Structure formats: C-alpha cells, structure tokens
Amino acid sequence: MGEIRKKGAQAKAAGLKLAALDYETRQNALKEIKDALIEDKNAIFAANEEDLKRAEEENLASPLLKRLKFDEHKLKDVTDGIDSLITLENPIGKTTLETELDDGLILTRKTVPLGNLGIIFESRPDAFVQISTLALKSGNAVMLKGGREALSTNRALFEAVRKGGARAGLPDGWIQNLESREEVNEMLALDDLIDLIIPRGSNAFVRYIMDHSIIPVMGHADGICHVYVDKDADLDKAVRIAVDSKTQYPAVCNAAETLLVHEDVKDAFLPKFKDALREKPVELRGDASVREVIDAEEASPEDWSTEYLDYILSVKTVKDLQEAVDHINHFGSHHTDSIVTENRETADRFLTGVDSACCFHNTSTRFSDGYRFGFGAEVGISTSKLHARGPVGLEGLTTYKYILEGNGDIVADYADGKKHFTHKRIK
Amino acid sequence: MGEIRKKGAQAKAAGLKLAALDYETRQNALKEIKDALIEDKNAIFAANEEDLKRAEEENLASPLLKRLKFDEHKLKDVTDGIDSLITLENPIGKTTLETELDDGLILTRKTVPLGNLGIIFESRPDAFVQISTLALKSGNAVMLKGGREALSTNRALFEAVRKGGARAGLPDGWIQNLESREEVNEMLALDDLIDLIIPRGSNAFVRYIMDHSIIPVMGHADGICHVYVDKDADLDKAVRIAVDSKTQYPAVCNAAETLLVHEDVKDAFLPKFKDALREKPVELRGDASVREVIDAEEASPEDWSTEYLDYILSVKTVKDLQEAVDHINHFGSHHTDSIVTENRETADRFLTGVDSACCFHNTSTRFSDGYRFGFGAEVGISTSKLHARGPVGLEGLTTYKYILEGNGDIVADYADGKKHFTHKRIK
Numbered sequence: 001m002g003e004i005r006k007k008g009a010q011a012k013a014a015g016l017k018l019a020a021l022d023y024e025t026r027q028n029a030l031k032e033i034k035d036a037l038i039e040d041k042n043a044i045f046a047a048n049e050e051d052l053k054r055a056e057e058e059n060l061a062s063p064l065l066k067r068l069k070f071d072e073h074k075l076k077d078v079t080d081g082i083d084s085l086i087t088l089e090n091p092i093g094k095t096t097l098e099t100e101l102d103d104g105l106i107l108t109r110k111t112v113p114l115g116n117l118g119i120i121f122e123s124r125p126d127a128f129v130q131i132s133t134l135a136l137k138s139g140n141a142v143m144l145k146g147g148r149e150a151l152s153t154n155r156a157l158f159e160a161v162r163k164g165g166a167r168a169g170l171p172d173g174w175i176q177n178l179e180s181r182e183e184v185n186e187m188l189a190l191d192d193l194i195d196l197i198i199p200r201g202s203n204a205f206v207r208y209i210m211d212h213s214i215i216p217v218m219g220h221a222d223g224i225c226h227v228y229v230d231k232d233a234d235l236d237k238a239v240r241i242a243v244d245s246k247t248q249y250p251a252v253c254n255a256a257e258t259l260l261v262h263e264d265v266k267d268a269f270l271p272k273f274k275d276a277l278r279e280k281p282v283e284l285r286g287d288a289s290v291r292e293v294i295d296a297e298e299a300s301p302e303d304w305s306t307e308y309l310d311y312i313l314s315v316k317t318v319k320d321l322q323e324a325v326d327h328i329n330h331f332g333s334h335h336t337d338s339i340v341t342e343n344r345e346t347a348d349r350f351l352t353g354v355d356s357a358c359c360f361h362n363t364s365t366r367f368s369d370g371y372r373f374g375f376g377a378e379v380g381i382s383t384s385k386l387h388a389r390g391p392v393g394l395e396g397l398t399t400y401k402y403i404l405e406g407n408g409d410i411v412a413d414y415a416d417g418k419k420h421f422t423h424k425r426i427k
Numbered sequence: 428m429g430e431i432r433k434k435g436a437q438a439k440a441a442g443l444k445l446a447a448l449d450y451e452t453r454q455n456a457l458k459e460i461k462d463a464l465i466e467d468k469n470a471i472f473a474a475n476e477e478d479l480k481r482a483e484e485e486n487l488a489s490p491l492l493k494r495l496k497f498d499e500h501k502l503k504d505v506t507d508g509i510d511s512l513i514t515l516e517n518p519i520g521k522t523t524l525e526t527e528l529d530d531g532l533i534l535t536r537k538t539v540p541l542g543n544l545g546i547i548f549e550s551r552p553d554a555f556v557q558i559s560t561l562a563l564k565s566g567n568a569v570m571l572k573g574g575r576e577a578l579s580t581n582r583a584l585f586e587a588v589r590k591g592g593a594r595a596g597l598p599d600g601w602i603q604n605l606e607s608r609e610e611v612n613e614m615l616a617l618d619d620l621i622d623l624i625i626p627r628g629s630n631a632f633v634r635y636i637m638d639h640s641i642i643p644v645m646g647h648a649d650g651i652c653h654v655y656v657d658k659d660a661d662l663d664k665a666v667r668i669a670v671d672s673k674t675q676y677p678a679v680c681n682a683a684e685t686l687l688v689h690e691d692v693k694d695a696f697l698p699k700f701k702d703a704l705r706e707k708p709v710e711l712r713g714d715a716s717v718r719e720v721i722d723a724e725e726a727s728p729e730d731w732s733t734e735y736l737d738y739i740l741s742v743k744t745v746k747d748l749q750e751a752v753d754h755i756n757h758f759g760s761h762h763t764d765s766i767v768t769e770n771r772e773t774a775d776r777f778l779t780g781v782d783s784a785c786c787f788h789n790t791s792t793r794f795s796d797g798y799r800f801g802f803g804a805e806v807g808i809s810t811s812k813l814h815a816r817g818p819v820g821l822e823g824l825t826t827y828k829y830i831l832e833g834n835g836d837i838v839a840d841y842a843d844g845k846k847h848f849t850h851k852r853i854k
Contacts, residue, residue: 020776240837
C-alpha cells in the first residue's frame, strides 16, 4: 500500500469512529485545538518566518506574501473563528424526517457526516485551521494539502491541531497533512477512501482538480456574475450596487463581470455610472449600443464569458427583462446575479427565471458569502446543483441516513395484504 | 447541431420555463396527462401488442414478457399513480431558510427544480409515465430512453403524455423520447444541457452509464445488504427477518445477500433458520464456523462481495458487534443493513456505526423502498452520499437557490464598519 493510500485508509477509519463520537468530545476537541495553537504559537511563527524568507527569496508578489503571513493577528483571527464555530449548533444527528410507517415501525432520517474529506487549498495558512475545524465540527475526517509556499507553517499548524485533538480523545489519523503535488494526484484516485474533494484556489487549479478526480468535487471554477439595471430601477441605487459589485474586491468570484442595462434607461444611467467610477479606474468594454452613450472599449464576443477578476467590466444593453435573463442563463456561471428594479413583478420574474445559486434583488453580488449569509465559516461556494449549492457551511459537509426501527416486521405481511402502511408523518 | 443535442437544448430551455410556471398549471397538466392516457388507450394497447409480438418472436423470457405487457390493469396502476402524485405536496418553492442579514436585507433559501433530467430505464413501459410525471411534479424537463423491447409502447405513451401536457400549456419540448443506444451515448455527453442522469436497470447497465457520463449520475450499482443476528437477538424474530430479507423478492437490490451471526447464538439460531428455509430453497454458503453447525456450501472470499440477486445467501459468524459493523462497512454497498437484537445499546451502536443509506433495527431489509417509506413514487435508490441518499422521491429531484432582497445594500458599508450584520434567523 502506498503512503497516501495508507493515510487515506487511516482517515477513512477515523472518520467512521468520528461519526460515532459524542458531540461533547468534538466540542471539547475544538477547545483543545484552540489551546494547542496558542501554546505552540512560537513554533508556528518561527515556521512561518521560514516560509516568508523562502518566499521573499523566490520573489513572491507582495499580496501573496501578505496572505502567507501568520502572526499574532492571524492567530487571533483563527482562535476567534474556533470560538465562533463552537457556538454554532451541531449539524450532526438532526432528525429531518420522522414517519410512522405502521404501528411500531418508525422511520427517521438523521444527518450524519460525509466521512472523509480531501481538501486542497492555496497559500493562506489560516485556511488550514479553518477547514480542519469545520471538518471536525461536522464529524468528518480530513486530508489537507496546502500551498507549497506555506509548507513549514502548515506542518506546524498540523502538529498543533493533531495534538489538541489527541488530548480530547479524537481517533488517531482523523487529520492528515499532505505536502506535495504528487501526493494530491495520488489522493485524487482514492475514490474508495475519500467521499468528497473540495478544491479552493484559482479557476485553472479548480478546473484541473475537477478534470482529474473520479471522486465527487464540490466547488466552482468560474464566477461570472451579472448586475442587471432594469427600466424601473432607482438609478442611484443601481450605481451604488454596480460600483460595489465590481470594485469592492474585484479579485473574487462574487464580483460582477458584466453589467446589463435596459435600453430605456441607458441614456440616464450610463453617464451617471461612468461618473461614479472616476475614483475607481474600471475599464469598460461595451457593445455598440453602450458606446453610443459613453466612451468604452469595444466588447468582443469573448467578453460575455470572461471572468476578469480585475478592474474590467463588460457592459451590454438589453431590450427587456427576458433578454437579460436569457443572457445570464447562457453566459453566466450560475453563481450570483442581481437585478436592480423598483418593480416587484419584474424582480420576481428575474428571481424565478435566473438559474443561479444566488439570485439577488437591489443588492450587491458581493454579499454571496458564507460569513455574510450567517453560516459562520464556509468551505467554499458551489455552482453545482447537486448536493450543496451557493455558499457552503457545515450543512454542506453532512449527508443523512434513514433509520427504520421495528419489532420483527417483514415485507411479506404487506405484500400479502395482512398489514397496511399508515404513513403518518410525525415530523 | 446533432439531433440529440437539439432535443437536449429544447428540453433545457423548456426546463427553465417549467421552473417559472405556476403550480396550478403543473397540477392541471398531471390531470390532462391522465385523461390523455385514457383517451389514447387503444392506440397504446395496440402499440404494446406489436412489442409483445416482436418480443415473443425473439423468445424473450416470460418474466420479461410479463413486465413488458401494458393492458387495462397497468393503465389503471399508472393513472392511480398520477392521482396519488397529484395529492403529494408541491416540492418546489418551499422556503427552507430565512434570515435577516440586517435591517431590510432578507436572505431566503427556496427549493427549485434541478432543470433537465436524463433518465434511462429498462423494459417496463409503465416506468415511462411514472418517471415523466415525477419530473413534471418537481418542475423538471425530462429526456427518456426506455428499453428497446418497449419501443412502440413508449412511443405511444410519449405521444399521450406530450398531448396532455400541451393541453395544459406546458412549454413545448419539456419531454423528449429517445429510441436508440446511440442516442443515449450522445446524451451522456450533453453536460451543458442535462443536470442529472438517472439510470434504472441491471448492475452492469448502471455501471456502464456511471463510467461513460461526465454528467452527475444518481443511482446505485450494487445492493449488497446484510442482516446481522446479534447475541441478544430474539431468535424467532431473527428467523422471520432473515427469511423475508432473503426470499420475499430475491431479484432486487434491497434483498439480503449476507447473513452475519454472533458466534454465541450460532448453535441456537442456524438450525432454526435452516429449518425455516425448508419451503424456500435457498443455497447457503458458509464459513468454517457456520459449517460446524449446519450443512452449507463452503463460502469463497468472493462470496462476501457478491450480489446474488437469487436464492443464495452467504453466512458468516462474527465474534462481536464491531466485527459485524466492520464487515458491513468493508464488504457492503452502503445500501441497507439490518440488526436483530433486543439490546437497545447494541442497536444504537449498529445504527450509528454502519455507514449505509438505510440502517434498520429488527426489520427486514426489504422495507428500503420509496413507496414503503411513504414518499409516494420513487425514481430510484441512491448509494451516493452526495445530494440524495437512499430511496429518492420528489425531494431528490430538487435543488435550492438563495434569494437576497435589499434596498441598495452594498458590501463596502460592512467592510468599512458603517453597518453590522444582525443575522437573525427568521426560519
């Protein structure tokens, strides 16, 4: 058995034990992990210094260096995160259905952990703690592969998390630390040992994982989000929302990439919008109808399906709501799309017609996020329609099982007509 | 564009319209479809005669001929099924979460259809109506490929369902009928047009579909179900349950394939069980410890992972509950497993420890079924942990979307600390 398969088998076995572990032990383990991180902070900071030094030598860009840094401030963020995770309700063991099939034959559906998660993430080392504690809270074992830049920091964090978990009595092997790209490739083949892969990182990276795994993958590759300014929009509101959606943080998936404007309001809206962008230098790429009103680069057909992740915005006019909805369903990535309108009926048609995980009305696309949605932490945002959709918190790391309890009940009695189902819904 | 891609695009577009259609229209369409089936019954029966004649000429086995037959009796089953589907609650538009993020900024999560389903099923033509009406009730477009044997019957059923739907105002193209294996292969590649594939049929068939599709597949290939007779079992109950689990209908996925017996009760239980099988000729394949007590063939290592779907049962003794749980998690298919015991604590350890969609206590594995669970109809049983698990009814054909309604709210206000989230759970 290869080294990674061995780690996978250990995690799988530990996951089965975690699923049977009482909630108090898991909660206590979160506390112990927090304490261990604080105890080990000097070792963690020293390891981070090594990573930072190597990164500087390798001329890593300064925003990446900033993300890589793990200091007192980041430690505080991480331990605050654990405190808040502890206050969230237990996602496991919830009864979501209870039916009496017949007298004394009771069916219940209960939430259970998925089992063993494989999570691959890029540079930010605080993600190591965030993800491993989310997995623990939801009763899952986890195999983590962090960014190469954060190798030493992740190793130190791994040691602290493992130690804290062990003190609370978690099963050995519930957390596994992988360190190389080759190990990831081996991990992607362990479909008998890993229940779900969650990749976090650039589009190209997520796409690579999706294309190379036979294990189900949860996440999103593209985030092509739209703001549609309707003919019945409050134009001041529309400007605020479009500016925020594009510029509040352009490098992320929930930033807007395309602005659709109803042709009836283009003359009133576009100059106002352009004016509001004076302080935020956004390159506009417009269709012919847009360029009749404001200065803009000429949009090419590729622009409608491009995720810029930058201060660039494609702008198009549409003749009615349906054209906006059709454009979004065709070119969008089913992530987050927002309409600005004061017309309730138009808003409802948009919210129903747009086939995206998050459909917004009179708000910025940037609200699409697990923390802002009130889920506590998030493991990512899913653009898949199966299993979890949109921002994914603890709930998305669970599945359920059906439990049927009887007293010697057999199907033959029902097939023969001796007995009949009552199917009384208890819950 | 190829013929199948064109059909897929039509269904996808119709699915978007269906998602926006009011519930009354969908309910009325179910009634119209029922009426159309009754109106067209002579054409349907005549088409079925053609299929039956061809099948007889081709010497189809008699159980298959019986499944192929579509007569007044089957028509009644099918129209009764539609009546009962009409009485089920609307699975679409349910609010499953409602949170105030801040004053006037309201997040809701609502159930929505998956979109466009691709369903491939074998001979039974009544499945054509059952599946298409389940899809419609859950607001989904559907592309169906039935068995070759039922070609004429399915075509006649398709015409009636399409006609009834059109009378109620369903969007054109919401149902598509495929007729050849080549069309299925083309369909499996339409990952931009089809949201979910559901294959129904033999293991080999389901496995083929799973291996050849890039679209998510819901279903199960294997059904290796276990009955575990604990040392604290009521042995009469254990005999009833083991006999029913194996023999009530051995050709289906929820029939038991392996019996595990605690070694403390093997001497008392096994002869009793063997005696009860006198009327039902089941071939027993036992390990050495079993064969010390009763006559049985010698089990080979492959027996523990074989789905017989026949009057054959592998039998093994275990030294304790944990060995039973480990055996089931290792060799089972995570479908349905049952413990027989009077010990509450042992039962709970089994129900928690076994990693299967359906975990039963003191009941037959044969109860694992959408109808028996009270879900009305079922599209299949899923052994996946993602999305739907176990018997899948209407709920498994839905996903959800997050809807956020505000009044010009922007993220910058929260990032700047001007505003703060309240995160008040409304529902």
